[in-house]
Amino acid sequence: xxxxxxxxxxxxxxxxxxxxxxxxxxxxxxxxxxxxxxxxxxxxxxxxxxxxxxxxxxxxxxxxxxxxxxxxxxxxxxxxxxxxxxxxxxxxxxxxxxxxxxxxxxxxxxxxxxxxxxxxxxxxxxxxxxxxxxxxxxxxxxxxxxxxxxxxxxxxxxxxxxxxxxxxxxxxxxxxxxxxxxxxxxxxxxxxxxxxxxxxxxxxxxxxxxxxxxxxxxxxxxxxxxxxxxxxxxxxxxxxxxxxxxxxxxxxxxxxxxxxxxxxxxxxxxxxxxxxxxxxxxxxxxxxxxxxxxxxxxxxxxxxxxxxxxxxxxxxxxxxxxxxxxxxxxxxxxxxxxxxxxxxxxxxxxxxxxxxxxxxxxxxxxxxxxxxxxxxxxxxxxxxxxxxxxxxxxxxxxxxxxxxxxxxxxxxxxxxxxxxxxxxxxxxxxxxxxxxxxxxxxxxxxxxxxxxxxxx
Amino acid sequence: xxxxxxxxxxxxxxxxxxxxxxxxxxxxxxxxxxxxxxxxxxxxxxxxxxxxxxxxxxxxxxxxxxxxxxxxxxxxxxxxxxxxxxxxxxxxxxxxxxxxxxxxxxxxxxxxxxxxxxxxxxxxxxxxxxxxxxxxxxxxxxxxxxxxxxxxxxxxxxxxxxxxxxxxxxxxxxxxxxxxxxxxxxxxxxxxxxxxxxxxxxxxxxxxxxxxxxxxxxxxxxxxxxxxxxxxxxxxxxxxxxxxxxxxxxxxxxxxxxxxxxxxxxxxxxxxxxxxxxxxxxxxxxxxxxxxxxxxxxxxxxxxxxxxxxxxxxxxxxxxxxxxxxxxxxxxxxxxxxxxxxxxxxxxxxxxxxxxxxxxxxxxxxxxxxxxxxxxxxxxxxxxxxxxxxxxxxxxxxxxxxxxxxxxxxxxxxxxxxxxxxxxxxxxxxxxxxxxxxxxxxxxxxxxxxxxxxxx
Numbered sequence: 010x011x012x013x014x015x016x017x018x019x020x021x022x023x024x025x026x027x028x029x030x031x032x033x034x035x036x037x038x039x040x041x042x043x044x045x046x047x048x049x050x051x052x053x054x055x056x057x058x059x060x061x062x063x064x065x066x067x068x069x070x071x072x073x074x075x076x077x078x079x080x081x082x083x084x085x086x087x088x089x090x091x092x093x094x095x096x097x098x099x100x101x102x103x104x105x106x107x108x109x110x111x112x113x114x115x116x117x118x119x120x121x122x123x124x125x126x127x128x129x130x131x132x133x134x135x136x137x138x139x140x141x142x143x144x145x146x147x148x149x150x151x152x153x154x155x156x157x158x159x160x161x162x163x164x165x166x167x168x169x170x171x172x173x174x175x176x177x178x179x180x181x182x183x184x185x186x187x188x189x190x191x192x193x194x195x196x197x198x199x200x201x202x203x204x205x206x207x208x209x210x211x212x213x214x215x216x217x218x219x220x221x222x223x224x225x226x227x228x229x230x231x232x233x234x235x236x237x238x239x240x241x242x243x244x245x246x247x248x249x250x251x252x253x254x255x256x257x258x259x260x261x262x263x264x265x266x267x268x269x270x271x272x273x274x275x276x277x278x279x280x281x282x283x284x285x286x287x288x289x290x291x292x293x294x295x296x297x298x299x300x301x302x303x304x305x306x307x308x309x310x311x312x313x314x315x316x317x318x319x320x321x322x323x324x325x326x327x328x329x330x331x332x333x334x335x336x337x338x339x340x341x342x343x344x345x346x347x348x349x350x351x352x353x354x355x356x357x358x359x360x361x362x363x364x365x366x367x368x369x370x371x372x373x374x375x376x377x378x379x380x381x382x383x384x385x386x387x388x389x390x391x392x393x394x395x396x397x398x399x400x401x402x403x404x405x406x407x408x409x410x411x412x413x414x415x416x417x418x419x420x421x422x423x424x425x426x427x428x429x430x431x432x433x434x435x436x437x438x439x440x441x442x443x444x445x446x447x448x449x450x451x452x453x454x455x456x457x458x459x460x461x462x463x464x465x
Numbered sequence: 466x467x468x469x470x471x472x473x474x475x476x477x478x479x480x481x482x483x484x485x486x487x488x489x490x491x492x493x494x495x496x497x498x499x500x501x502x503x504x505x506x507x508x509x510x511x512x513x514x515x516x517x518x519x520x521x522x523x524x525x526x527x528x529x530x531x532x533x534x535x536x537x538x539x540x541x542x543x544x545x546x547x548x549x550x551x552x553x554x555x556x557x558x559x560x561x562x563x564x565x566x567x568x569x570x571x572x573x574x575x576x577x578x579x580x581x582x583x584x585x586x587x588x589x590x591x592x593x594x595x596x597x598x599x600x601x602x603x604x605x606x607x608x609x610x611x612x613x614x615x616x617x618x619x620x621x622x623x624x625x626x627x628x629x630x631x632x633x634x635x636x637x638x639x640x641x642x643x644x645x646x647x648x649x650x651x652x653x654x655x656x657x658x659x660x661x662x663x664x665x666x667x668x669x670x671x672x673x674x675x676x677x678x679x680x681x682x683x684x685x686x687x688x689x690x691x692x693x694x695x696x697x698x699x700x701x702x703x704x705x706x707x708x709x710x711x712x713x714x715x716x717x718x719x720x721x722x723x724x725x726x727x728x729x730x731x732x733x734x735x736x737x738x739x740x741x742x743x744x745x746x747x748x749x750x751x752x753x754x755x756x757x758x759x760x761x762x763x764x765x766x767x768x769x770x771x772x773x774x775x776x777x778x779x780x781x782x783x784x785x786x787x788x789x790x791x792x793x794x795x796x797x798x799x800x801x802x803x804x805x806x807x808x809x810x811x812x813x814x815x816x817x818x819x820x821x822x823x824x825x826x827x828x829x830x831x832x833x834x835x836x837x838x839x840x841x842x843x844x845x846x847x848x849x850x851x852x853x854x855x856x857x858x859x860x861x862x863x864x865x866x867x868x869x870x871x872x873x874x875x876x877x878x879x880x881x882x883x884x885x886x887x888x889x890x891x892x893x894x895x896x897x898x899x900x901x902x903x904x905x906x907x908x909x910x911x912x913x914x915x916x917x918x919x920x921x
Contacts, residue, residue, distance in 0.1 A: 018709035025618075025707040025725045026662075029611055030655035033641045036730055038603050039907070045733045046907065049602045052609070054903040055570055055740045055879055056580035057544060060563035061899075061919060062814060062886025064545025068675040069562045072682070073543070076554040082536055087529065088513060089520025098532040105528050107512050109519035114511050124512035146505045147494050153508070155485055162481075171710035176663070185489045199486035204676050206482075207632070208683060212663050212702075213710040219524040220660050220701040223694075226528070227664060238679075245676040246668075251481040253474035254627035254670040269481045274492055277501045284511045358518060423511055430518025443517075447510040451495075451502065463517060 068243065075237035085133040086460040089434045096133040100183070100233045104129035104226030105219075108175075110358045111340075112288045112430075116153075116281055117414060119160035119174055123282065125225025126179025127152035130233040131186040135456045140190055142453030150279050152186025152232075155202075157278035159250070161268035163261035172260060173211030176224030180205040181250070183232020184239075191240050203245025204235035206256040217337075284423060286412040287356040289340040292324045294410035295391035296343050300350030302405045303395050310351055310374050312397045318347065319383040319392040329380070339366040347393070348375035357429045389413065420448075435465055524699065531693035541589040542916040545890045552589040556639070556689045560585035560682030561675075564631070566814045567796075568744045568886075572609075572737055573870060575616035575630055579738065581681030582635025583608035586689040587642040591912045596646055598909030606735050608642025608688075611658075613734035615706070617724035619717035628716060629667030632680030636661040637706070639688020640695075647696050659701025660691035662712040673793075740879060742868040743812040745796040748780045750866035751847035752799050756806030758861045759851050766807055766830050768853045774803065775839040775848040785836070795822040803849070804831035813885045845869065876904075891921055 039046060063069060083093030088103050107113050108125045116123050131148045134140075156178040160167075168174045184205035188198040208231040211224035239245075250256045257264040287297050296318060320343070330342035339345040339361045348371045349360040365371060386392055389410065395403040409415035411422070418426070424444055431440040439462060446459040453459060495502060519525060539549030544559050563569050564581045572579050587604045590596075612634040616623075624630045640661035644654040664687040667680035695701075706712045713720040743753050752774060776799070786798040795801040795817045804827045805816040821827060842848055845866065851859040865871035867878070874882070880900055887896040895918060902915040909915060 019714060019720065020709055022704075022707035022713075022720070023722050023726065024704065025713075025722055026655050026658050026702075026704055026711075027651070028726060028729070029614075029641065029706070030644075030658055031651045032729055033607050033611060033645050034649060034651040034654045036603075036607060038599060040730070041606065041733055045606065045736055046602065048733075048735050048738060049606050050904060050906060051740065051876070051879060052570055052580050052735060052738050053584060053602070053605060053906060054883060054900065056563050056584045057899070057903060057919065058879075058883035058886040059566060059569045060559050060585075061545035061890050062568070063562045063565035064543065064890055066562065066565045068565050068678060069543075069546075069558060071675065072558055072561050072679070073546075073548065073550070076550055076558065077548075079551075079554070080538055082538070087520065087525075089517035090525075090529075092529065092533075094529070094532055094536075098535070102525060102528055102532065103516050106519045106522065106525045107516035109522045109524050110515060112518070113515045114508055124508050128509055128512045129516075143494060146502065146509070147492075149509060150497065150501065150505050151489050151492060155489060158485075171715035173663075185485065188486075189489050193490060195483070195487040195490040198490045199482050202482050202486055203671070203674070204679065207629075207668050207671055207676055207680060208664070208666050210664050212705065212712060212715055214702045214705055214708040214712075214715075215659070215663055218659070218700045218702050219527065220663055220699070220705070222524060223528070223660065223699070224663060243676075243679075244674045246482075246670045246674050248478075248480065248482055249668065249670055249676070250485070251478035252670040253476055254668055255482075256668060256670075257478075257481075258475060259627040259668055259670075264475065264478070266479050266481060270479065270484060273484070273488055274496070277497055277504075279504050279508055280501055282504060282508050284507065420507070423507060423514075427510060427514035430514040434517050434520055443513070444510065447513060448506060450506060450509060463513065 071241045071243040072238055074241035075234060078237050085136045086464055088463045089465065091465055096137045097230050097234055099133035100130045100229035101226040103133065104229035105222045108222035108225045110288050112285050112358060114282050114284050116157045116278060117283055118281055119157060119164040121157055121160045121178055122175045122225060123153040123156050123182060125175060126228035126232060127156060127182040127186045129226065129229035130183035131190055134187050134190050134233055136460045139455050139457060142450035142456055144190055145456050146451055148186040148190040150277060151189050152182040153279045154277055155185035156182025158269050162265050163257055163263055166263035167261035171213050172209065173213050173224050176211030176228040177209035177260060179225055179228030180208050180210060180231040183229045184235040187233045187236035188239065191236055193240055197239045199247050200243065200245050201236040201239035203247065203249035204238055204243060205232050206249035209260055281414065283412055283414055284418050286418055286422060286426065288358040288361055289346060289356065290328055292388060293328050293343045293346040294412060295389060295407040296320060296393060297346045297350040297356045298410040299391050299393035299405040299407045300347045301354050303393065303403055304351050304354045306403060308395050308403050310370065313377055313395055314398050315396040316347055316378040317394040317396060318378055318380040319386055320380060321386050321388045322382045322384055323388050325380060325382060333366050335363045336361040336366050343380060344375040344378045347378045357426065527697045527699040528694055530697035531690060534693050541592045542920055544919045545921065547921055552593045553686050553690055555589035556586045556685035557682040559589065560685035561678045564678035564681045566744050568741050568814060570738050570740050572613045572734060573739055574737055575613060575620040577613055577616045577634055578631045578681060579609040579612050579638060581631060582684035582688060583612060583638040583642045585682065585685035586639035587646055590643050590646050590689055592916045595911050595913060598906035598912055600646055601912050602907055604642035604645040606733060607645050608638040609735045610733055611641035612638025614725050618721050619713055619719055622719035623717035627669050629669050629680050632667030632684040633665035633716060635681055635684030636664050636666060636687040639685045640691040643689045643692035644695065647692055649696055653695045655703050656699065656701050657692040657695035659703065659705035660694055660699060661688050662705035665716055737870065739868055739870055740874050742874055742878060742882065744814045744817055745802060745812065746784055748844060749784050749799045749802040750868060751845060751863040752776060752849060753802045753806040753812050754866040755847050755849035755861040755863045756803045757810050759849065759859055760807050760810050762859060764851050764859050766826065769833055769851055770854050771852040772803055772834040773850040773852060774834055774836040775842055776836060777842050777844045778838045778840055779844050781836060781838060789822050791819045792817040792822050799836060800831040800834045803834045813882065
């Protein structure tokens with residue numbers, strides 16, 4: 010569960026971003042002295058000479074060779090779209106897309122969303138090279154293991170400091186996955202990890218903006234390019250992750266190295282991955298789950314006098330919005346979540362659309378939810394009682410919500426979720442074919458049979 | 466001057482990078498249980514559904530529109546080479562190239578090398594849009610101002626922590642410069658800065674590897690793409706730099722906001738930029754400078770009995786290598802630096818070639834250098850006496866080396882340095898034309914007249 014501690018915070022900083030933006034956008038052209046302008050010419054000239062002088066250096070050769078792999082575009086599928094782009098951009102865009110609804114997978118020990126960076130990079134590269142489904146799965150398992158083990162190494166201090174851990178470990182997972190897919194040896198794989206280590210992507214301040222899903226996308230792109238550069242001879246420190254001025258010690262004050270080495274190759278972090286049944290913050294899930302169960306018992310919205318909800322204080326702290334104005338706010342309203350569970354029996358992305366959040370019957374029902382704090386109830390649990398008009402009381406206690414490690418979504422649940430996401434984009438029939446291709450991925454001779462199905 | 470302090474270091478970390486590299490490269494395909502493999506299928510399927518489901522979201526539209534600006538490649542010049550690549554890759558590669566010799570510019574207050582990230586991004590974009598030289602210079606001055614002011618805000622704590630500050634401020638400078646060049650308004654410029662803020666690039670552990678020059682290159686690419694994404698409507702936090710979980714507070718324990726605002730638009734940080742006359746660490750520069758002056762007074766290598774060198778202890782700590790084996794080690798040898806100054810009257814990249822460092826007359830001369838520590842002498846100074854065979858003593862005291870703010874390189878010095886770098890790549894005549902184009906950049910109607918000259 011995410012915590013709310015924050016190391017050394019200055020909440021009263023001046024609006025520096027805005028000040029600089031106005032300055033850059035508004036300052037007069039050549040609005041400075043001759044001396045400053047002369048220095049600008051000198052700076053430019055000196056830089057240009059340095060760039061020309063090193064033009065034939067092996068570092069430039071290696072980086073150029075990696076960049077040239079991206080041509081000619083288009084090379085790789087944008088999932089759910091007709092356009093194709095180069096593989097680095099496909100990694101970026103599929104990474105953005107897969108995290109946009111905040112509905113993807115969660116490694117609960119670190120709250121990393123590992124598939125965003127790793128699968129986005131691996132699939133784009135695999136489509137280009139025509140890799141087998143087995144090779145994709147191998148790269149996925151190992152890449153996720155690298156990202157999540159390194160996440161375990163620095164979590165929670167790293168996250169508490171303000172890093173969005175998905176993108177600050179994800180570039181290492183993506184580099185590992187792509188190195189594996191390219192068949193790099195251990196030396197070049199170490200270089201791929203090293204190049205990636207310099208590129209942690211993601212600040213928690215971005216939550217609520219498009220730059221949040223950019224983090225896994227950017228990490229996917231960075232990891233893919235790091236592997237391509239390493240393949241072509243680009244070098245990095247062989248101790249880039251663990252050295253005193255390497256990744257772990259620079260981005261965290263905690264570094265538990267044993268999290269990397271313990272049971273390596275025996276325990277796989279993908280085993281601790283979970284999937285969200287509901288398209289909102291995980292603290293609301295037990296409450297929604299309970300309301301879905303009430304609906305399944307036959308409780309109908311029209312019968313309801315009152316919903317008595319008892320939850321841990323954190324639930325109301327994070328998602329206590331009583332009157333959400335739109336879909337995004339709805340995701341932070343346990344009241345709307347309960348109403349959605351009772352009315353629709355689900356709470357996927359559609360149930361957080363603006364018009365659903367404002368639909369009169371849904372609004373009326375959410376206003377019947379009376380939430381009280383009870384810290385004897387775990388954050389992962391919820392206690393819900395429907396008090397009906399006729400005086401009956403229906404009670405559900407959810408210890409662990411559907412989607413938790415204790416009560417994982419079934420394969421059928423995952424298929425229903427997939428249809429809910431994909432039918433509107435690809436159509437129900439094509440979606441079923443794509444699902445079949447996913448389940449049989451380990452047997453696919455060429456992953457392009459699957460990516461073709463993911464284009465409308 | 467860079468310091469050597471290090472916050473909380475663990476020097477005994479296990480070789481985690483190597484361990485993970487061997488694991489990723491060597492673990493057997495499907496070397497895990499059916500349960501793990503099933504979870505891999507579920508993870509992949511769930512991720513794919515999320516990506517397809519959000520495929521038409523405005524975040525994906527905006528990012529795709531930015532990526533599509535990169536097509537069709539080739540678009541932009543690789544300085545000193547015949548190949549052209551897309552503008553994002555050109556920003557990356559020219560950034561790498563310009564920092565490869567460690568011979569570029571230095572903002573001495575922060576030891577940021579500001580042109581690498583900013584000019585590399587701005588020129589690639591300007592070539593594509595056909596911007597004027599004036600627009601390039603405006604973007605360069607403002608972009609460098611943003612990077613260096615933010616550097617001032619967090620330096621030195623940020624650097625001491627282990628960040629390579631050139632790439633961890635440079636993406637903000639590059640974003641600012643490109644936003645300016647694209648004519649973005651303040652709102653979108655703030656978004657460009659915000660997207661860039663999530664992408665600090667660079668660990669000091671990478672020094673001595675190709676990933677060091679990758680840092681300015683990666684920052685150039687990140688800033689350019691951030692500006693393109695903002696132009697197409699991608700969003701970020703408007704307080705991404707200064708918020709408690711924003712860039713400054715996440716990457717540093719010092720954040721002096723007044724460094725952003727003091728004399729903004731009146732004092733320009735490019736005024737404090739300096740250029741290296743010698744292709745090596747700045748602590749050796751006073752000693753080399755003194756030896757060049759001895760040579761100019763007529764002291765010839767064959768006459769020399771002994772060179773008495775008195776320097777601050779830091780000089781020998783950082784560059785005390787007595788018997789450098791190759792060019793790279795030569796850059797960390799004040800002994801070789803002195804020999805080069807006396808034999809060649811210069812110490813550019815060529816004087817740090819492997820064969821020069823091992824040439825018998827150069828080796829013989831460096832062995833005649835007797836260095837002693839005298840901490841009454843400033844780090845920025847050197848006291849050098851040539852004791853000649855005939856008993857004469859020639860003494861030079863350098864208070865501030867050539868290339869310092871106190872004794873800047875003249876325009877003629879910069880031209881000589883440029884010829885030394887470029888003549889072997891572009892030829893002397895073309896190099897002279899390119900120099901003329903640099904000096905008159907502010908008057909150029911289209912920067913492509915200059916970039917054409919930078920291709921062999």
